[in-house]
Amino acid sequence: MDAKERIARRVAQEIHPGTLVNLGIGLPSLVANFIPAEAGVFFQAENGVIGMGARPPEGMEDRDLTDAGGGFVTAVPGAASMDSAMSFGLIRGGHIDLTVLGGLQVDARGRLANWMVPGALVPGMGGAMDLVTGAGRVIVAMQHTARGTAKIVPECTLPLTSTRRVDLIVTELAVLAPTDQGLELRECMPGVTVDQVIEATAADLILTVQD
Amino acid sequence: MDAKERIARRVAQEIHPGTLVNLGIGLPSLVANFIPAEAGVFFQAENGVIGMGARPPEGMEDRDLTDAGGGFVTAVPGAASMDSAMSFGLIRGGHIDLTVLGGLQVDARGRLANWMVPGALVPGMGGAMDLVTGAGRVIVAMQHTARGTAKIVPECTLPLTSTRRVDLIVTELAVLAPTDQGLELRECMPGVTVDQVIEATAADLILTVQD
Amino acid sequence: MPTKTALKPEAAAELVTEGAKIMIGGFMGVGAPHRMIDALVERAPGRLTVIANDSGMPGQGIGKLVSAGLVERMIVSHIGLNPETQAKMNAGEIEIELVPQGTLIERIRAGGVGLGGVLTPTGIGTLVAKDKRVIDVDGKEFLLETPLKADVALIAARRADYVGNIEYTLTAQNFNPVMALAAATVIAEPDAIVPVGVIPPDAVRTPGVLIDHILERRR
Amino acid sequence: MPTKTALKPEAAAELVTEGAKIMIGGFMGVGAPHRMIDALVERAPGRLTVIANDSGMPGQGIGKLVSAGLVERMIVSHIGLNPETQAKMNAGEIEIELVPQGTLIERIRAGGVGLGGVLTPTGIGTLVAKDKRVIDVDGKEFLLETPLKADVALIAARRADYVGNIEYTLTAQNFNPVMALAAATVIAEPDAIVPVGVIPPDAVRTPGVLIDHILERRR
Numbered sequence: 037m038d039a040k041e042r043i044a045r046r047v048a049q050e051i052h053p054g055t056l057v058n059l060g061i062g063l064p065s066l067v068a069n070f071i072p073a074e075a076g077v078f079f080q081a082e083n084g085v086i087g088m089g090a091r092p093p094e095g096m097e098d099r100d101l102t103d104a105g106g107g108f109v110t111a112v113p114g115a116a117s118m119d120s121a122m123s124f125g126l127i128r129g130g131h132i133d134l135t136v137l138g139g140l141q142v143d144a145r146g147r148l149a150n151w152m153v154p155g156a157l158v159p160g161m162g163g164a165m166d167l168v169t170g171a172g173r174v175i176v177a178m179q180h181t182a183r184g185t186a187k188i189v190p191e192c193t194l195p196l197t198s199t200r201r202v203d204l205i206v207t208e209l210a211v212l213a214p215t216d217q218g219l220e221l222r223e224c225m226p227g228v229t230v231d232q233v234i235e236a237t238a239a240d241l242i243l244t245v246q247d
Numbered sequence: 248m249d250a251k252e253r254i255a256r257r258v259a260q261e262i263h264p265g266t267l268v269n270l271g272i273g274l275p276s277l278v279a280n281f282i283p284a285e286a287g288v289f290f291q292a293e294n295g296v297i298g299m300g301a302r303p304p305e306g307m308e309d310r311d312l313t314d315a316g317g318g319f320v321t322a323v324p325g326a327a328s329m330d331s332a333m334s335f336g337l338i339r340g341g342h343i344d345l346t347v348l349g350g351l352q353v354d355a356r357g358r359l360a361n362w363m364v365p366g367a368l369v370p371g372m373g374g375a376m377d378l379v380t381g382a383g384r385v386i387v388a389m390q391h392t393a394r395g396t397a398k399i400v401p402e403c404t405l406p407l408t409s410t411r412r413v414d415l416i417v418t419e420l421a422v423l424a425p426t427d428q429g430l431e432l433r434e435c436m437p438g439v440t441v442d443q444v445i446e447a448t449a450a451d452l453i454l455t456v457q458d
Numbered sequence: 459m460p461t462k463t464a465l466k467p468e469a470a471a472e473l474v475t476e477g478a479k480i481m482i483g484g485f486m487g488v489g490a491p492h493r494m495i496d497a498l499v500e501r502a503p504g505r506l507t508v509i510a511n512d513s514g515m516p517g518q519g520i521g522k523l524v525s526a527g528l529v530e531r532m533i534v535s536h537i538g539l540n541p542e543t544q545a546k547m548n549a550g551e552i553e554i555e556l557v558p559q560g561t562l563i564e565r566i567r568a569g570g571v572g573l574g575g576v577l578t579p580t581g582i583g584t585l586v587a588k589d590k591r592v593i594d595v596d597g598k599e600f601l602l603e604t605p606l607k608a609d610v611a612l613i614a615a616r617r618a619d620y621v622g623n624i625e626y627t628l629t630a631q632n633f634n635p636v637m638a639l640a641a642a643t644v645i646a647e648p649d650a651i652v653p654v655g656v657i658p659p660d661a662v663r664t665p666g667v668l669i670d671h672i673l674e675r676r677r
Numbered sequence: 678m679p680t681k682t683a684l685k686p687e688a689a690a691e692l693v694t695e696g697a698k699i700m701i702g703g704f705m706g707v708g709a710p711h712r713m714i715d716a717l718v719e720r721a722p723g724r725l726t727v728i729a730n731d732s733g734m735p736g737q738g739i740g741k742l743v744s745a746g747l748v749e750r751m752i753v754s755h756i757g758l759n760p761e762t763q764a765k766m767n768a769g770e771i772e773i774e775l776v777p778q779g780t781l782i783e784r785i786r787a788g789g790v791g792l793g794g795v796l797t798p799t800g801i802g803t804l805v806a807k808d809k810r811v812i813d814v815d816g817k818e819f820l821l822e823t824p825l826k827a828d829v830a831l832i833a834a835r836r837a838d839y840v841g842n843i844e845y846t847l848t849a850q851n852f853n854p855v856m857a858l859a860a861a862t863v864i865a866e867p868d869a870i871v872p873v874g875v876i877p878p879d880a881v882r883t884p885g886v887l888i889d890h891i892l893e894r895r896r
Contacts, residue, residue: 054460056667078459078667082778083704084848086665087459099707100835100849106705106758111847114459114621114654116662119850119882120704120730121786124779125571128799129639131667152804158766158775159757160731161805166779169799170572199802265679267886289678289886293559294485295629297884298678310488311616311630317486317539322628325678325840325873327881330631330663331485331511332567335560336790339580340858342886363585369547369556370538371512372586377560380580381791410583564792573783574796574812574819593793593812595823600793604814627879660846661880 039179039208042225045070047136047177047206055133056080058167061105064136064177078114080132082163084123087115104163127163128170135171137164139178139205141192144239146201146214148176149194161197168198180207186238188212188219209233212241220244250390250419253436256281258347258388258417266344267291269378272316275347275388289325291343293374295334298326315374338374339381346382348375350389350416352403355450357412357425359387360405372408379409391418397449399423399430420444423452431455459621459666464674467497470645473671474498474610477530479507481566481611481637486512486539487519489630491614491647493673495522505530509566509606511559511633512536513543524552533606535559558586561603563636569605570639576603611641615664617657618648622666625657638664647673678840678885683893686716689864692890693717693829696749698726700785700830700856705731705758706738708849710833710866712892714741724749728785728825730778730852731755732762743771752825754778777805780822782855788824789858795822830860834883837867838876841885850882857883866892 037045040063048070051057058080059065068090071077079088081103088103089110097108111117118126126132141149148168151161168174181187188205205212210233211223221241224233229247248256251274259281262268269291270276279301282288290299292314299314300321308319322328329337337343352360359379362372379385392398399416415433416423421444422434432452435444440458471494474480484490499522506529513534514521521540523529531553537543546552557565558580568576577600581587591602613634616627624646626634638644646669690713693699703709718741725748732753733740740759742748750772756762765771776784777799787795796819800806810821832853835846843865845853857863865888 056459076460081848083707084850085659086667087659098847101847102705102707104704106707111659114619114623114666115659116623116665117659117847117850118662118665119845119854120778120782120852121855124782125567125639126665126667128572128779128797129570130572131639158763158773160753160755160775161777162731162755162757163778165777165803165805166799169801170779195804196802198799267678287679292629294488295631296878297886298878309628312628313486313488315485317488322878325838325842325885326878327842327884328628328631328878329881329884330626330635331559331563331633332636335563336786336858337884337886339560339578339791340789341791342858369544369554371534371536371556372558373512373536373538374559376558376584376586377580380582381560406585407583409580568795572798574798574814574817576787576795577793577821579791579793593821595793595821598793602796602812602814625879660844 040066042208043177043206046211047175050175050204051077051134053077056086058082058132058135058171060137062138064138065105067136082123082127084118084120085111085115087112124163124166127166130170130172132171134173134175135167136175136177137167139176139187141187141189141194142176142202142205143192144190144219147192147199148197148202149192150197152195154195164197168200174202175204175206176202177206180209180236186236189238209236218242251277253419254388254417257422258386261386261415262288262345264288267297269293269343269346269382271348273349275349276316278347293334293338295329295331296322296326298323335377338377341381341383343382345384345386346378347386347388348378350387350398352398352400352405353387353413353416354403355401355430358403358410359408359413360403361408363406365406375408379411385413386415386417387413388417391420391447397447400449420447429453461620462622462669462672465671466674467493468501470494470671470673471497471501473643473645474503476503477505478503478609479509481608481641482508482510482520483613483632483634483637484511484519485629485632487514489614489632489634490519491612492519494612494645494647495519498523498528499526502526502528504528507531509533509608513540515539516542533557535562563633565603565606566640567636569607570636573605575605577601578603606640608641609643611637611644613638613644613646615646615648617650617652618646618672619652619654619657621654622646622669622672623657623662624664624669625661626663635663638668643670644668645671645673651675680839681841681888681891684890685893686712687720689713689890689892690716690720692862692864693722695722696724697722697828700827700860701727701729701739702832702851702853702856703730703738704848704851706733708833708851708853709738710831711738713831713864713866714738717742718745721745721747723747726750728752728827732759734758735761752776754781782852784822784825785859786855788826789855792824794824796820797822825859827860828862830856830863832857832863832865834865834867836869836871836876837865837891838871838873840873841865841888841891842876842881843883843888844876844880845882854882857887862889863887864890864892870894
């Protein structure tokens with residue numbers, strides 16, 4: 037199992053049956069693969085659909101039905117389509133139970149940065165700022181480090197996506213939860229030691245697990 | 248022809264073919280009777296329909312299709328229904344060409360009061376404040392006096408509906424237009440003299456017509 | 459998405475407690491949840507705050523709640539067709555906040571879509587502006603109008619499917635779709651309940667996620 | 678309501694003049710007015726300000742306008758899929774205003790429905806808050822976001838009828854219905870044009886009054 041699949045599988049465990057979930061593009065979108073259909077989870081894509089399903093059979097793609105990454109999707113029974121005003125109304129209004137987003141950095145206060153590296157890469161925030169602001173629960177799904185550099189830092193050096201504290205951080209090494217007291221190390225992934233997590237993390241950790 | 252019909256007929260002349268018009272309840276709603284179908288005028292009712300038509304045949308009324316006064320109406324070919332957010336979005340956003348409203352008072356600056364008589368009658372403003380604020384053109388259709396008391400006054404004593412200057416006032420005696428200089432008497436109705444209009448009006452008039 | 463619970467009107471009425479703030483869809487009774495209103499009159503929770511377009515007519519729609527003495531406060535755009543509301547207001551029995559209709563629907567929408575308010579030109583220079591902040595944008599003045607939310611919204615619809623997707627019709631839409639966004643608990647009263655898939659995605663005006671309960675079919 | 682004029686793409690492109698501010702519907706090219714975009718590239722009016730969700734991809738959607746050097750300024754939520762936009766931004770050839778997607782659609786809506794702005798929690802405490810007014814409502818801070826309007830809106834749709842009533846489908850709706858409210862001239866590019874009455878009142882998402890021209894059927 038590669039790092040991304042490990043992360044996606046762990047995030048999937050956080051998703052409760054019958055909830056409405058928005059998955060960011062890239063790594064977070066893999067999470068859908070590990071949610072059983074019978075869980076009755078509905079996926080929202082911010083480009084305007086609730087009840088997004090898997091990729092359609094070859095030759096049956098509809099150019100007017102894609103996910104927020106532009107990939108062809110299907111609509112499950114009970115799906116609803118809407119314009120962007122309604123879609124973001126649902127997001128900002130607190131009607132989405134959970135969002136899973138990628139991250140460039142998360143800091144000790146649980147603040148996410150994921151839309152811009154000044155001077156280098158400026159993709160833009162798309163819907164991420166609204167999602168972090170409005171979703172019931174925010175999970176960051178990302179690799180623990182980037183080319184050896186820690187992404188979990190004392191204070192974000194990259195521009196923030198929101199000042200809201202995210203609820204959980206899931207990486208291939210660990211599960212961490214920002215709290216009032218600081219960043220708690222809640223779980224080490226199988227085969228990972230506490231020291232390995234500490235080593236790969238630039239922020240201080242509160243240890244609630246032991247090897 | 249009674250006073251109301253006279254007013255409605257005169258207002259109808261102000262309505263251009265192919266425009267979108269909102270008629271207030273009561274006297275203004277009579278205006279529709281004098282617009283030929285071939286003019287291609289669409290009527291909007293703020294409770295959520297564009298393309299409102301006449302009363303349906305007896306026994307064919309739909310309880311889910313009424314005008315803003317609660318009366319049964321029909322929908323003409325090309326009609327569209329919408330919720331109140333869209334309906335008032337169209338109104339406030341300047342997408343309605345013309346509204347015709349009743350009035351309790353209009354003053355020399357062309358300001359309308361039509362929603363409240365403190366201590367006596369407080370029906371509420373309903374959609375009137377948005378209509379006066381947002382419609383392309385506002386025509387007040389009302390009787391010139393109420394039980395002998397002038398309704399066209401130097402300054403409204405009743406609470407204003409809006410500070411916007413209305414575009415035209417049509418009564419059974421005259422057609423008046425508020426301007427930067429004051430209230431212009433544009434027309435006397437057939438058989439009415441300038442002196443009769445002056446007599447029935449409490450505000451000063453600028454005479455642009457003569458007997 | 460889970461199938462909703464179909465509630466009997468009396469069970470649905472239990473969800474509206476004494477002193478609750480409730481939104482009720484409809485425009486002079488058109489597109490109003492009439493069975494829910496009757497059940498509320500029956501159950502009779504008092505001191506309600508009602509947010510709605512209007513106060514109905516005596517013996518009709520929201521007017522029934524007024525007549526039953528259940529309403530302490532109303533936020534509405536119009537009470538002209540219900541002399542009883544006027545009388546109770548004059549007697550100090552009901553507090554009425556009159557809001558321009560376009561402002562009312564935007565305030566409910568703001569509450570539902572997580573906005574802190576909207577700036578509207580409607581009401582500038584009138585009694586409606588009293589005690590409100592006036593904000594200048596590019597040299598033009600606007601009133602700052604704040605969000606409205608409710609404990610329970612009672613909405614009427616043409617059809618609902620089992621997961622709560624809702625379809626409205628003609629002028630029975632009015633305040634219903636927006637109110638469905640703005641309350642902690644939303645109860646839909648559809649004319650018909652249909653299987654999932656009968657209402658196609660493009661016809662859904664209120665997605666099921668917004669609906670908590672559906673009133674059982676009329677017996 | 679008068680029947681609209683069906684315009685050839687080249688005639689429609691004439692309505693977009695040098696330096697115009699235009700809105701273009703679509704989300705990464707889905708639900709975008711592709712024929713209009715091609716006609717614009719052909720006619721090549723320069724110094725455009727483009728308001729859209731994103732800047733497309735190279736050789737696709739709005740990306741074609743970027744490649745053709747027609748765009749001076751963009752107000753968008755995302756440019757990540759178009760490296761050419763990034764390069765032109767870094768070279769100072771295009772000015773980019775990045776707006777959170779939910780804020781962008783609310784700003785366009787505000788422009789279209791006559792609001793002076795909206796208060797949103799999105800962006801508080803971030804770079805997005807720079808130079809913006811922060812307004813406190815009930816102890817919570819919000820950014821005051823101001824309306825966007827355009828000279829021309831180019832919208833894509835599934836079907837239009839002769840009077841301009843519009844129906845969209847699935848995720849091809851996105852920004853189109855709201856942009857149809859917010860421009861002086863609105864040109865719709867439907868997949869199909871149908872007689873009046875074929876789109877029933879409840880299926881209309883953009884009433885014809887908002888549409889000025891319809892692109893003629895694809896030949």
